[in-house]
Amino acid sequence: MAGPDRYRRQTVLPEIGAKGQRALGSSRVAIVGLGALGSVSSDLLVRAGVGRVRLVDRDVVELVNLQRQTLYSEADVETPKAEAAARRLQSVNAAVRVEAVPRDVHSGTVREILADIDAIIDGTDNLETRFLLNEAAMDRGIPLVYGGAIATYGMVFAIRSPETACFRCFNPNAPPPGSLPTCETAGIFNAVSAEVGAIQAGEAIRVLVGQAPSGDLLVIDGWRPEIQRIHLARRRDCAACGRGEREYLGARRSQVLASICGSDTISLDPIRSGTIDLDGLGRRLEALGSARRAGGVLLVDVEGRRLTVFADGRALIRGVKDETEARAVYAKYVGI
Ligand SMILES: [Zn+2]
Incomplete structure (x- = not known):
């Protein structure tokens, strides 16, 4: 349902206004990873009237996801997340062009999947894909809003290289596989994953209506709750934004x-x-x-x-x- 009044509760905000709403309406955003974080950020962006939303996820819905992945219901179990999410979000706002992409994002697919996108929201669960998205966003000069959540903690960092530090500046060396806790081993508090997704959507909206990203990492303690802001400086020796290496985009494999x-x-x-x-x-x-x-x-x-x-x-x-x-x-x- 269209209509001039649909967005009036946000166009009345001086931070957005009619001009910001037009900017949102002509924007194309990809949400990569439709778990707990992507469920919340994609929902808010579709409700806010972002013109085109591309929903990318390689996985299917499992019962254990429903504790925190708010786009899905029991009827969606075993169906691809991208399809279930697109069905749900298209019913929320028919005016938004919602696209389901049930594919794996890797060096062989990332350019095509993100070809005409203005901003990327990270809803992934692994560092390798984040390093890849970081390099892809940097090459296109578009913002990448990183988000992560584990146990009762979360982090958000809105990146636009070279204005801000990049994701590799923040994580210069990838830790060896298996050395980080996962949502399976450490658990995840559903309130904090929702907070992270909401803050990511907010950061994306701010950038899309023309604000510069702050360059600050937000660290969220979801249990107390509390948010800390830490400025991240660019590293001159950063492999990605400093030396221009494309370690992840350049990887070539047959499978x-x-x-x-x-x-x-x-x-x-x-x-x-x-x-x-x-x-x-x-x-x-x-x-x-x-x-x-x-x-x-x-x-x-x-x-x-x-x-x-x-x-x-x-x-x-x-x-x-x-x-x-x-x-x-x-x-x-x-x-x-
Ligand atoms: Zn960097």
Whole structure:
């Protein structure tokens, strides 16, 4: 429903006004990662009237997500998050162009996925994708609003390089895999993930209506609660914004395998992908186990593993111990 009054509770704010509203209406924002943070930030941006919102997530909804991922309901379990989120958000605001992108963001896909985007909201759960988004945002000169939450704490940092420090200035060295706590091992307080998502949406709106990013890292203690502001300076020796290296954007692989935060699920993207006939594949796999459609994916249960196959050839493989086993399972049942 359009109508001149829809946004009046925010156009009356001197910080936004009619001019800011027009700027929001002509903006294109990508939310990468539609978990707890992305649920809240995408909801607020769609309600605020951002013209085009691209919803990117490689995962499907699980029951354990519903404690904090506010876009989803029990009926969405096992369906791709990007599709469930798009359905929900399009019903919230039909005037916004909402796009579902159920794909994995990596060096082979990031440029295409973010091609015409004005700002990126980080809702991911891993440093590797954040370093990649940092390099992609830097090359395009567009803002990236980082967010993270774990246990009862959260952080937000609105980045626009070179005006501010970049994400690599803040994290010069990637810690080895497995050394950081995950939401599975440390837990997550749903109030703090909602706070982080809301602050990210606020930072994105501020930048889209023309304010410069502050360059400050916001550290949120969600339990007490309290917010601290820490200014981050650019590092002259930063690999990304200082020396201009593109370590993550430049990575070239024939397949991209990624573990899904804190679970025994691996995402496999064959890169050289085409469109798969999911119904035909389902009929072939029926003989080996059970196969059924759920939204835009095919769910296959075979030999104690769950495969979620997307139409572009990507698959989530649950119940495997490592990437080698994931590759073998994919080759055996889907084929490369
Ligand atoms: Zn930097």
